Amino acid sequence: MSEQLPSGGIELSPDEIEVLPARWSSCWTPKEVAQQLAGISTPWYVAAGWALDLFRGKQTRTHGDIEIAIPAGSFPEARHRFPGYVFDAVGSGRIWEDATPEVLAAVHQTWLRDPATGNYLLDVFREPHDGDTWICRRDERIRLPYSDIVHHTQDGIPYLAPELVLLFKAKHARRKDQTDFEATVPHMTSAQRETLAELLARVHPGHPWIADL
Known part of the structure; x- marks a missing residue:
C-alpha cells in the first residue's frame, strides 16, 4: 500500500465519528461472513477481538464490529462475493465511498456498506503478502505462510492465530x-x-x- 493518501474522500467530523458505532449495529457474525465466503480460493481469516473469541470457543464480550483480512491481491475475488453492497475505503479520518482501485491501492482498510440502509456490515483489511506468504503490516520482516497463521474452529471458520x-x-x-x-x-x-x-x-x-x- 502506498503511504500517500489519495485526494478526495469525505473527512469525518467529530459528530460523524461519534455516530459511527450506530452504523455498525447490524454488522455480521463470523458465521455469516463465512457463509458469504464459502468456497473462496483465497485465504482469509477473522481478525481482532472476534478471532480471540473463536480461539477460545465462545463469545466473551460485545464486539462493535467484525474484522477480517485477506491478501490484498485477492480482494477482487472477495469483492465479487458481496453483490448489492459497496466497499468504502477508510484511512486517517477519511472515507472514500465506493472506492476506486486507485484509492484501494493507497489504504488497507475497507468497510462493506449496505447502500439501502447506510449501515456497515464488515471491516476488511487488505494485507500485504508474497504469494501464499503473509507479511506483517507492522514489521515486514515478519513473514509467515498462511497455512501457519490461519486456524479454524470446529465448524470451519478461519481465524488469525492468537x-x-x-x-x-x-x-x-x-x-x-x-x-x-x-x-x-x-x-x-x-x-x-x-x-x-x-x-x-x-x-x-x-x-x-x-x-x-
Missing part, C-alpha cells in the same frame, strides 16, 4: 485490548506465548506484556 492478534492489539493496548490479553494468554500454549513475546520484543521493545508472558 499470538498475532495480540501483537496487533499491543500497539494501542486500550482497556479492551488489555482485557483480551489477560483473558486469552491462559489458553495459549507455551510455544504461542514464546512466539508472542519474541514478536513483541521485535515490534514493540519494552512492551509491558512481555514481562507477563
